[in-house]
Amino acid sequence: MFGTLFAHKNKYTFVLFALLFLIFILMPLLTNNLFLLSVLMTAYIYIIFAMSWDVFSGYVHLMNFGQALFVGLAGYLTAFLDKFYGVPPILVLLSSAIFCGLIGVSVGFLTLRHRGPYFAMITIAFAAVAHESSIMFSKVTGGEEGIPGISSLTNSTTGDYYFILITMAIIFLFFLWFTRGRYGLILKGISQNEDAVLASGINTPLIKTITFALSGALCGIGGSLYAYSIMQVGPTSFSQSLSTTILIMAIVGGMGTITGPFVGALILVILNEQLRTIGEYRLLLYTVLLVAIIFLAPKGIVSYAGPLGKKIGLLPRQQDELSNK
Amino acid sequence: MEQIVEIIIFGSIKGCVYALIAAGFTLIFAVAGILNLAHGTFYMLGAYISLFLFKTVGIPLFPSIFLAAALTGGLGVLMDFVLLRPMRHSHAYVLVLTVAVAFAGEEIILLLFGPRGQNIPNLIKGSTNILGVIVSWHQVIIIPITLCILFALWLVLTKTKYGIATLSVSMSELGARFVGIDPEQIFKLAMFVSTFLAAVAGAIISPILSMTPRMWEMPLMKAFVIVVIGGMGSLPGSILAAFFLGWLETFTGFIVSPKLTEVFSLAMLTLFLVFRPSGILGRRL
Numbered sequence: 001m002f003g004t005l006f007a008h009k010n011k012y013t014f015v016l017f018a019l020l021f022l023i024f025i026l027m028p029l030l031t032n033n034l035f036l037l038s039v040l041m042t043a044y045i046y047i048i049f050a051m052s053w054d055v056f057s058g059y060v061h062l063m064n065f066g067q068a069l070f071v072g073l074a075g076y077l078t079a080f081l082d083k084f085y086g087v088p089p090i091l092v093l094l095s096s097a098i099f100c101g102l103i104g105v106s107v108g109f110l111t112l113r114h115r116g117p118y119f120a121m122i123t124i125a126f127a128a129v130a131h132e133s134s135i136m137f138s139k140v141t142g143g144e145e146g147i148p149g150i151s152s153l154t155n156s157t158t159g160d161y162y163f164i165l166i167t168m169a170i171i172f173l174f175f176l177w178f179t180r181g182r183y184g185l186i187l188k189g190i191s192q193n194e195d196a197v198l199a200s201g202i203n204t205p206l207i208k209t210i211t212f213a214l215s216g217a218l219c220g221i222g223g224s225l226y227a228y229s230i231m232q233v234g235p236t237s238f239s240q241s242l243s244t245t246i247l248i249m250a251i252v253g254g255m256g257t258i259t260g261p262f263v264g265a266l267i268l269v270i271l272n273e274q275l276r277t278i279g280e281y282r283l284l285l286y287t288v289l290l291v292a293i294i295f296l297a298p299k300g301i302v303s304y305a306g307p308l309g310k311k312i313g314l315l316p317r318q319q320d321e322l323s324n325k
Numbered sequence: 326m327e328q329i330v331e332i333i334i335f336g337s338i339k340g341c342v343y344a345l346i347a348a349g350f351t352l353i354f355a356v357a358g359i360l361n362l363a364h365g366t367f368y369m370l371g372a373y374i375s376l377f378l379f380k381t382v383g384i385p386l387f388p389s390i391f392l393a394a395a396l397t398g399g400l401g402v403l404m405d406f407v408l409l410r411p412m413r414h415s416h417a418y419v420l421v422l423t424v425a426v427a428f429a430g431e432e433i434i435l436l437l438f439g440p441r442g443q444n445i446p447n448l449i450k451g452s453t454n455i456l457g458v459i460v461s462w463h464q465v466i467i468i469p470i471t472l473c474i475l476f477a478l479w480l481v482l483t484k485t486k487y488g489i490a491t492l493s494v495s496m497s498e499l500g501a502r503f504v505g506i507d508p509e510q511i512f513k514l515a516m517f518v519s520t521f522l523a524a525v526a527g528a529i530i531s532p533i534l535s536m537t538p539r540m541w542e543m544p545l546m547k548a549f550v551i552v553v554i555g556g557m558g559s560l561p562g563s564i565l566a567a568f569f570l571g572w573l574e575t576f577t578g579f580i581v582s583p584k585l586t587e588v589f590s591l592a593m594l595t596l597f598l599v600f601r602p603s604g605i606l607g608r609r610l
């Protein structure tokens with residue numbers, strides 16, 4: 001059943017991802033290394049971020065440079081709900097999703113009418129406003145320090161691990177379902193020629209707004225998990241460098257594929273932990289990698305070595321480069 | 326009364342620096358359609374390279390600023406040639422690549438100069454008293470330097486062959502091709518001028534604001550605010566908006582609260598982007 005969600009009924013991808021998830025599921029049984037588990041948890045959270053970025057920007061090709069807006073909003077919401085009202089995690093995740101979805105609808109409604117680079121500028125601006133405000137209104141947000149002391153998701157690391165893994169898997173399957181069907185086709189169409197899609201009777205501003213809200217809502221879930229996993233939230237979760245990291249992960253993996261950002265985020269987070277010694281300069285490494293990928297394999301890692309990528313079907317049908325936008 | 330003079334003077338100084346930053350940012354957007362998110366990086370490079378030339382190489386301050394600006398201009402052309410030229414048709418790629426350059430630039434400066442804040446000395450020492458307000462000479466001479474540069478830019482753009490070619494490319498690239506102008510050359514020229522202006526701005530402000538590897542964010546956000554208020558691609562609009570923003574920020578800083586200036590200008594940006602994205606002097610979308 002899930003096989004069809006991957007590219008053109010290709011069994012290989014399904015098998016590949018099924019194996020990957022099997023390894024993920026078995027990981028806590030195979031190892032007692034808590035560090036490894038925490039790295040994987042971080043990776044899953046970043047996978048959620050990168051996939052939710054991809055579902056909008058990767059498909060529509062309107063660059064969102066402020067994905068951290070949703071991460072930060074969800075993080076602060078989590079901190080408030082958890083610390084001051086003691087709301088259980090599941091409800092917090094739900095309310096984060098609804099809240100970020102609503103923010104996504106309003107931002108999308110206001111801005112998606114404009115074409116060209118305006119959207120990118122607006123996303124940068126909104127994230128910057130949120131970043132500044134989170135430092136400014138220190139009475140509510142704790143200023144630079146943020147809000148520490150968020151409780152953990154469950155009582156054990158293994159519990160946290162499975163909680164995050166399951167959430168990530170559900171979001172992954174949802175995104176696959178969403179983009180491999182009619183909506184994915186419409187979004188690709190918008191990226192190619194919006195007027196043509198409009199002319200075939202599809203309300204493209206509506207579709208774009210819905211997709212943007214969806215991207216925000218699911219990124220909000222990721223943002224909540226992020227706040228839970230590091231047990232605090234601060235202005236850095238609104239930062240431009242987080243937005244850029246998410247964007248780089250998705251592009252390195254392969255935009256407009258969902259599987260690409262999955263692979264990209266996984267590889268980059270693990271790479272980042274391996275290269276902890278140069279931690280401070282990881283963005284430099286990322287950017288070099290990004291430029292290399294853009295020039296050598298513009299469709300991302302999942303398209304690597306064309307025929308292989310096509311054969312195992314990591315790419316959806318009608319994969320194409322970024323075109324005029 | 327004194328406060329009004331203070332706001333006018335400090336606002337004008339701020340406005341001058343903003344005008345230099347925004348003029349370059351809007352020029353390259355108008356001519357080549359490049360929204361250069363690495364513009365702040367060139368501002369930073371201008372400051373750091375002039376520090377390097379002044380301190381390590383030992384060139385006098387004034388020439389080292391302009392030499393640094395010219396070198397930065399060269400780097401800008403190099404970035405355009407290596408990274409952006411193959412992808413220029415796509416806004417998405419240009420944005421992604423320039424943001425990558427911006428972050429890489431920050432890390433490289435961090436690697437070379439360290440995270441500590443640094444300053445280059447004032448161009449002219451001492452201070453003066455204008456209508457009861459004490460202003461350092463360095464801040465005062467920022468105004469004539471900026472006005473000279475902007476006047477020179479206006480002369481180049483309207484009176485010389487290259488300037489007229491630049492304006493024609495900004496109006497229509499295809500049309501310019503028809504009359505025998507090579508847009509690639511013009512893009513290079515515009516990129517040079519754009520990054521040159523940013524570098525000068527970075528170098529002349531760094532005696533006042535100390536330079537850190539994160540200093541590129543401020544001018545980028547300001548350039549954003551200014552070009553959006555002034556109208557994307559409109560050079561006079563940007564310069565007007567730069568002074569407007571300079572005064573407005575100084576006003577907010579003096580009268581309301583210095584903490585609010587950042588949020589205030591970002592809020593202006595958001596309002597303009599949402600309700601009037603063409604700005605005050607731009608063409609309507």
